[in-house]
Amino acid sequence: xxxxxxxxxxxxxxxxxxxxxxxxxxxxxxxxxxxxxxxxxxxxxxxxxxxxxxxxxxxxxxxxxxxxxxxxxxxxxxxxxxxxxxxxxxxxxxxxxxxxxxxxxxxxxxxxxxxxxxxxxxxxxxxxxxxxxxxxxxxxxxxxxxxxxxxxxxxxxxxxxxxxxxxxxxxxxxxxxxxxxxxxxxxxxxxxxxxxxxxxxxxxxxxxxxxxxxxxxxxxxxxxxxxxxxxxxxxxxxxxxxxxxxxxxxxxxxxxxxxxxxxxxxxxxxxxxxxxxxx
Amino acid sequence: xxxxxxxxxxxxxxxxxxxxxxxxxxxxxxxxxxxxxxxxxxxxxxxxxxxxxxxxxxxxxxxxxxxxxxxxxxxxxxxxxxxxxxxxxxxxxxxxxxxxxxxxxxxxxxxxxxxxxxxxxxxxxxxxxxxxxxxxxxxxxxxxxxxxxxxxxxxxxxxxxxxxxxxxxxxxxxxxxxxxxxxxxxxxxxxxxxxxxxxxxxxxxxxxxxxxxxxxxxxxxxxxxxxxxxxxxxxxxxxxxxxxxxxxxxxxxxxxxxxxxxxxxxxxxxxxxxxxxxxxxxxxxxxxxxxxxxxxxxxxxxxxxxxxxxxxxxxxxxxxxxxxxxxxxxxxxxxxxxxxxxxxxxxxxxxxxxxxxxxxxxxxxxxxxxxxxxxxxxxxxxxxxxxxxxxxxxxxxxxxxxxxxxxxxxxxxxxxxxxxxxxxxxxxxxxxxxxxxxxxxxxxxxxxxxxxxxxxxxxxxxxxxx
Numbered sequence: 020x021x022x023x024x025x026x027x028x029x030x031x032x033x034x035x036x037x038x039x040x041x042x043x044x045x046x047x048x049x050x051x052x053x054x055x056x057x058x059x060x061x062x063x064x065x066x067x068x069x070x071x072x073x074x075x076x077x078x079x080x081x082x083x084x085x086x087x088x089x090x091x092x093x094x095x096x097x098x099x100x101x102x103x104x105x106x107x108x109x110x111x112x113x114x115x116x117x118x119x120x121x122x123x124x125x126x127x128x129x130x131x132x133x134x135x136x137x138x139x140x141x142x143x144x145x146x147x148x149x150x151x152x153x154x155x156x157x158x159x160x161x162x163x164x165x166x167x168x169x170x171x172x173x174x175x176x177x178x179x180x181x182x183x184x185x186x187x188x189x190x191x192x193x194x195x196x197x198x199x200x201x202x203x204x205x206x207x208x209x210x211x212x213x214x215x216x217x218x219x220x221x222x223x224x225x226x227x228x229x230x231x232x233x234x235x236x237x238x239x240x241x242x243x244x245x246x247x248x249x250x251x252x253x254x255x256x257x258x259x260x261x262x263x264x265x266x267x268x269x270x271x272x273x274x275x276x277x278x279x280x281x282x283x284x285x286x287x288x289x290x291x292x293x294x295x296x297x298x
Numbered sequence: 299x300x301x302x303x304x305x306x307x308x309x310x311x312x313x314x315x316x317x318x319x320x321x322x323x324x325x326x327x328x329x330x331x332x333x334x335x336x337x338x339x340x341x342x343x344x345x346x347x348x349x350x351x352x353x354x355x356x357x358x359x360x361x362x363x364x365x366x367x368x369x370x371x372x373x374x375x376x377x378x379x380x381x382x383x384x385x386x387x388x389x390x391x392x393x394x395x396x397x398x399x400x401x402x403x404x405x406x407x408x409x410x411x412x413x414x415x416x417x418x419x420x421x422x423x424x425x426x427x428x429x430x431x432x433x434x435x436x437x438x439x440x441x442x443x444x445x446x447x448x449x450x451x452x453x454x455x456x457x458x459x460x461x462x463x464x465x466x467x468x469x470x471x472x473x474x475x476x477x478x479x480x481x482x483x484x485x486x487x488x489x490x491x492x493x494x495x496x497x498x499x500x501x502x503x504x505x506x507x508x509x510x511x512x513x514x515x516x517x518x519x520x521x522x523x524x525x526x527x528x529x530x531x532x533x534x535x536x537x538x539x540x541x542x543x544x545x546x547x548x549x550x551x552x553x554x555x556x557x558x559x560x561x562x563x564x565x566x567x568x569x570x571x572x573x574x575x576x577x578x579x580x581x582x583x584x585x586x587x588x589x590x591x592x593x594x595x596x597x598x599x600x601x602x603x604x605x606x607x608x609x610x611x612x613x614x615x616x617x618x619x620x621x622x623x624x625x626x627x628x629x630x631x632x633x634x635x636x637x638x639x640x641x642x643x644x645x646x647x648x649x650x651x652x653x654x655x656x657x658x659x660x661x662x663x664x665x666x667x668x669x670x671x672x673x674x675x676x677x678x679x680x681x682x683x684x685x686x687x688x689x690x691x692x693x694x695x696x697x698x699x700x701x702x703x704x705x706x707x708x709x710x711x712x713x714x715x716x717x718x719x720x721x722x723x724x725x726x727x728x729x730x731x732x733x734x735x736x737x738x739x740x741x742x743x744x745x746x747x748x749x750x751x752x753x754x755x756x757x758x759x760x761x762x763x764x
């Protein structure tokens with residue numbers, strides 16, 4: 020009997036040791052904090068791009084990107100009043116994600132292979148095309164190739180001017196600016212000759228500026244608007260992709276595109292874009 | 299028989315036996331859940347989402363290649379022989395057949411998922427419209443009798459409609475289905491493998507608890523009834539020891555098979571299927587660049603973006619890309635362990651270095667070298683030479699080099715597929731193979747048998763108290 024008890028004790032000891040050992044090994048790598056399962060989200064949007072991301076005088080953010088962000092956040096289970104919109108610029112997007120001051124970025128953020136080395140992209144939620152805007156009276160510019168020798172606005176952190184002067188090798192003279200709203204101001208006051216960027220951005224400004232500017236309507240690239248999330252958040256990326264699929268399937272995408280760009284001459288594409296993939 | 303009380307010996311024996319039988323029941327439940335998790339993991343990864351990735355990868359390739367062949371047909375312009383374009387037409391029909399088969403398979407695999415089914419349906423709808431536009435463009439092109447190079451504007455206009463339909467409506471859902479399959483596998487793998495491993499722990503604990511209770515019962519009976527050994531209990535104990543040990547081994551094996559299928563097989567299948575899809579689409583961008591001068595910039599920029607997705611080296615434009623690719627490949631050949639590039643091939647070269655990936659890389663480099671020449675020729679106004687180089691199918695032409703490159707990718711996918719299939723079938727085989735058929739049956743029979751033995755063993759002793 021005594022021997023029996025002792026042996027039972029030994030068994031219990033083995034069991035406990037085994038349990039501890041196995042449960043320790045079961046705690047494995049978790050990766051970066053995911054946007055999945057969050058109660059609140061901080062979302063980076065542009066503050067000065069009409070139609071896409073614009074801060075109103077009362078501090079509210081409005082635009083296509085803002086509405087898409089709200090839809091995706093809702094699909095992630097975040098209540099509308101638990102979303103904080105944070106203004107970002109083309110130059111601050113990567114840093115804002117990396118230092119954690121925002122959880123997601125919806126800010127006309129084109130997916131490029133170079134940016135993918137620092138950021139994980141969900142989406143794209145829309146594919147825009149780069150085009151060029153000039154002053155209404157300027158009849159010499161019909162395509163991006165006419166920008167040779169012209170003064171082109173170059174927004175820090177943006178990919179658009181690189182498309183022109185680097186990728187297409189067109190020797191335009193670059194005039195640095197902090198944002199596309201300053202570019203449009205510079206175009207109107209004559210300090211640059213052209214603003215070249217995504218047609219959605221240009222359409223928003225053209226609607227506001229009226230007849231003083233002209234979009235040359237010679238698109239030359241695919242700009243895939245991605246949802247920037249912290250590098251390596253795979254389940255977050257998969258979840259936002261499912262949300263974007265849903266957004267196209269249930270007609271919300273088409274409705275939002277019509278709401279923000281229906282009055283422009285843009286050809287809107289209401290089919291779900293080809294996703295970039297998360298891995 | 300007297301009322302059993304815990305203060306009496308028979309009462310204690312009965313209670314202890316009841317504890318043992320309950321513990322056997324608990325063991326059975328825990329083991330059954332763990333084995334069920336292994337089975338679910340194999341089903342999702344091996345028989346559901348895994349095959350979906352392969353089928354939709356084939357679908358994407360076939361669709362994209364149809365558009366690529368149409369562009370080639372329009373570019374050659376029936377120049378010279380009346381048979382020109384026949385090879386491309388044959389390949390177009392072949393692609394169409396592959397697309398049909400793959401779409402059918404994807405449809406079968408998407409049963410039960412309305413979003414996936416909608417995607418497959420929209421691809422099939424779009425395919426009919428695409429074919430009408432493509433044949434229209436081919437007929438108009440035939441009537442035009444133009445030399446090799448860009449066709450007349452009316453042909454380009456119809457082709458533009460066709461290629462936009464392809465790239466906006468057909469290819470995205472196909473690619474997204476591939477990605478969705480990848481996400482499903484990743485989720486199932488993470489959940490099921492850890493469930494199998496924690497199931498193994500709980501099952502081992504439950505098994506040990508049952509064995510401990512059986513041993514305690516054995517000793518108690520030996521002490522009280524002055525018998526050395528209760529044979530029925532001894533057989534039950536031995537059986538449960540064997541069962542626990544082999545079930546732990548089974549689950550360890552299943553976890554290892556899941557891991558092998560996912561990390562040595564599936565991950566690379568997914569990466570390489572995506573690389574193959576994007577490669578075909580960038581190859582088509584090369585043809586479209588020659589075909590439609592109005593959109594040449596768009597197609598060149600798309601070509602660069604896609605090349606960098608497949609193999610990333612820092613570079614601002616195509617010229618820099620060719621140079622950086624050359625330098626990077628030279629460094630890689632000198633030391634294949636130091637992979638200085640990113641993108642799909644960076645991932646693959648780091649995860650599975652070897653001859654197969656090296657072959658893919660050198661053929662990709664050759665294809666890019668051809669591209670550089672094609673663009674030089676086109677830039678110098680030698681459209682005809684550029685088209686010949688692009689559409690040729692003999693050694694030294696870009697068409698040939700692209701096929702060689704694609705075959706290297708296919709053979710690398712095949713290699714990973716073999717690893718994947720082996721791991722999945724080993725997992726299936728071990729789950730289905732025990733002394734009495736599959737493990738679900740074995741667990742049930744063993745648990746019932748052990749319970750019967752315990753009851754029988756105790757019953758004989760309790761009868762002595764009558």
